[in-house]
Amino acid sequence: MRLTRGEKAFQVVLILFISALSVTMLYPFLHVASISLSTPAEALRQGFHFYPKDVTFVAWERVLSSETVWRTMGNTVFRTVVGTVLTLVFLAIGAYPLSKKYLPHRNVFMTVIVITMFFGGGLIPTYMLIKGLGLINSLWVYVIPGLVSTFSLIVLRNFFMSIPEELEDSAKMDGANEFRILFTIVVPLSKPVLATLALWSAVGHWNAWFDAMLYMQDQSKIVLQLFLRRLVIANMGDPMLPVPSIEETPETVKAAIIIFTALPILLLYPFFQRYFVKGVMIGSLKG
């Protein structure tokens, strides 16, 4: 491409600006990671932290040997895995019928579902429902109330609608019922979309903390994010915390646990981000 001098200059400025922006996105993590490997005195030094002056693993040892860290991490893994799998199942068995024009009262179902995108019960009524259902202090409270995302349901439904009917017709002529068609034909064809929806759900579960704060009084069942919150945002006050934290957590340990919590996503997201990007594009076509 032939670029004029002005356009070339613009490219340079543009690249510099975007580079600066990218640095602001990356540096904070470097900073905190460096602190997590620093000595306590060094950690409190004001200024840039690109790398630790004297590397020490004390903070990381403390984090990795903490029983609470692993227990809450286990809870997070539970909700992420179980929650995502169940969500996928429900999304599939929900989107498939809704994608069929011959579904009786299809419009009614769609209206009922779409309304929930704009109107809901609210915090208090939802809390009372959860309490009434006995889900307080149960690990299932992480999975069941958030089982279906209407947006994802619609995305999947639209995708199912784009699958050519001929593929299903031949199976129907062989006598297959709808369940078999769904699981043996439609689902395998939908792998990319399902992957995207799965990742959306998984990230959502991994980062969730508010439901733990609201519904979980049993502290052994809280999630990693909530534990992190109590340590790191402790001075902001977590009124639900039954016992005030006596010991102030050192900066290095706070830094280590922040990186610990963020690490899985930090490492994995570059590989998965193309699924997310695709998903947003598919979803945005719906308008």
Place this chain on the structure above:
Amino acid sequence: MEAASAVGAKPPKTSRWRENLRLYKKHKWLLLMLLPVMAWYVIFAYGPMYGIQLAFKDYNFAEGIWGSPWVGMKHFVYLFTSSPDFLNILKNTIVISFYHIIFGFPAPIILALLFNEIRVSIFKKVAQTISYLPHFLSWIVIGGILVTILSPTTGVVNHVLNLIGIDPIYFLGSETYFRFTLVLSGIWKEVGWGTIIYLAALAGIDQQMYEAAVIDGANRWKQTIHITIPTIMPVISILLILRVGGVLDAGFDQILTLYSPAVYSVADVIDTYVYRIGLQNFQFSLTTAVGLFKNVVGLMLVLFANYIIKKMGQEGIY
């Protein structure tokens, strides 16, 4: 299960029953498949709506929802006349949302346009991937990082300000700077992710229009104003409608993580208020009223914004 409220023509009630029954039998597997999902919606999406009546009652713990006495609009009247906090809460919510919209809404658009201009493909890909990073992390992780970086004593931002000769700023603890910090960090977190939809729209623009414009002597800037932006207007409109509809939301997750009693007066929004006063002070009825108010207004805003945008010639949500 008559399709009474559905979109479309209303069939006459007589003689439809047998038809419907036949249809149900024919598609029984399909309906069966749908059952768990609809059951979930009834229980978890519509179930809480039963509790909305608390907004019009004085909740009595012993009597439960059913037995608590009706008080009509008492709570709403209280909120707007006697409550010392509510009007301020409302103001905070609207102001913060406005900042988010005025600064946060254009940011991804501008960044998308900039990304679109980059000719070095690999740099573009890498920069985009990096820009998505903050979106994937929770506000707790980011909040923790912000607390460290913005610290008035040990934070690196204040270190830089110090070098320029500016006094330390309590970004998260001062009423003056909190909203600024809120909006800026919100943009930082979501701007990269927000570009995706716009880039998808930009990719769909017909290149021939640009070529014609070049022949007419338009430079890149004029091309942007007269081709690029008008073409992605439909996408912008829809997203703007949704944004305006959510004006009373104001970023609960972020605020709850970053705020503190020191900044309640400027940072407390409807959702944080409902959480604090409702679940902690157990004022169930009052806060249900607040929540209902928020929901209804939000819905009206979406409809209103949709109407306006349609009047302006763009496509709405429906």
